[in-house]
Amino acid sequence: MDLIVRNLSEQIFELVRDRIVSGSVPVSVAIRQDALANELGVSKIPLREALARLEQEGLLVSQPNRGFFVRPLSGEEAEEVYALRLKIEPEIVAAAAARAGDADREYARLALDALDRAIDKSTDDVGRLNRAFHLALVRPARQPLTFQIVERLHIMAERYVRKHLEPMGRDTRANEEHELMLAAWMAGDSARVGELTEQHIGGTLNDLRKQFKQDDK
Numbered sequence: 236m237d238l239i240v241r242n243l244s245e246q247i248f249e250l251v252r253d254r255i256v257s258g259s260v261p262v263s264v265a266i267r268q269d270a271l272a273n274e275l276g277v278s279k280i281p282l283r284e285a286l287a288r289l290e291q292e293g294l295l296v297s298q299p300n301r302g303f304f305v306r307p308l309s310g311e312e313a314e315e316v317y318a319l320r321l322k323i324e325p326e327i328v329a330a331a332a333a334r335a336g337d338a339d340r341e342y343a344r345l346a347l348d349a350l351d352r353a354i355d356k357s358t359d360d361v362g363r364l365n366r367a368f369h370l371a372l373v374r375p376a377r378q379p380l381t382f383q384i385v386e387r388l389h390i391m392a393e394r395y396v397r398k399h400l401e402p403m404g405r406d407t408r409a410n411e412e413h414e415l416m417l418a419a420w421m422a423g424d425s426a427r428v429g430e431l432t433e434q435h436i437g438g439t440l441n442d443l444r445k446q447f448k449q450d451d452k
Contacts, residue, residue, distance in 0.1 A: 247277060248285040255294050255305055256393035257359045265302040266295075293391060308394055310447035316391045317440040324373070324385055324436060329429035331376035332420045340421045343371040347417055354406045361400065362393035368413065372420055372428075398446060399439050412438070 251271070254260050272282045286303045289295045293312075295303045306312075335343075350364040366389040373385050400406050412435045419428035 243277065244281045244284050247275060247281050248288055250275065251282075251285055252289060252292070252294065252390070253363065255289065256362055256390065258394060258397055259359065260305050262305045262307050265298075265304055268302065292387075308398060310444065310451075312391075313395050313440065313443045313447065316388055316395065317436060317443070320385070320388050320392065320436050321433060321440075323381065323388070324369070325429040325432040327376050327378060327381050327385065328372045328416075328420065328432045329425035330378070331373055332423050332425045332428045334377065335375040335420070335423070339371075339375040343368070343417060343420065346371040347413055350413070351410055354400070354410065362396045365396050366390065366393055372416070372432075395443060396439075399442055401446075405442070 251260075260266065266286065268279055268282055268286070272279045275282070286295060286297075290297055290303065294306055296306050297303050331339075346364070346368040350361070350368045353361045353364045366386075369389060370382070370386060373382055376382070400409065412431070416428055416431045416435060419431055
């Protein structure tokens with residue numbers, strides 16, 4: 236019974252998290268727990284547990300007597316998340332390139348193809364598929380603790396990915412950068428893919444800085 240409850244709690248957590256990072260949950264409105272529990276067909280207890288966990292993950296904030304709200308995007312948070320990615324991700328992607336096998340390379344190619352299709356169609360799962368592609372470049376390094384940290388950072392970054400792709404032309408540039416990264420990674424060129432990953436993450440951060448500065452005007 237405990238296993239069933241844990242699985243249910245995990246499923247609710249992932250469902251609500253995906254809604255938040257896809258932008259389908261408004262920032263300025265308290266989450267209606269009764270309505271959401273009814274919609275998901277669950278009781279309020281596992282839903283509250285999921286919401287509390289999402290607050291710990293940094294995606295929600297709670298206010299006394301008001302409930303849970305989606306945490307607003309901010310330039311300060313983007314700086315922190317992307318700075319951490321810059322410190323960790325290029326190195327582990329480079330390590331993964333040196334260890335990747337044929338199955339890893341096929342998986343990464345399929346992940347990028349799925350992302351490209353989502354970007355072309357402007358679907359809601361662009362952020363999730365972007366995360367899947369980047370994690371495909373990390374997984375073969377076989378460093379589970381580092382992988383978990385990078386995955387957490389990508390979950391935090393997912394809403395910023397959506398914001399970054401809002402201006403016209405950004406999707407095309409992202410596609411081109413991803414293709415270059417994948418080509419170097421599949422060739423086992425660790426130095427090159429590490430450099431490209433750093434440029435890709437840093438370029439996204441610079442774009443976000445400009446967007447937040449523009450928003451503040």
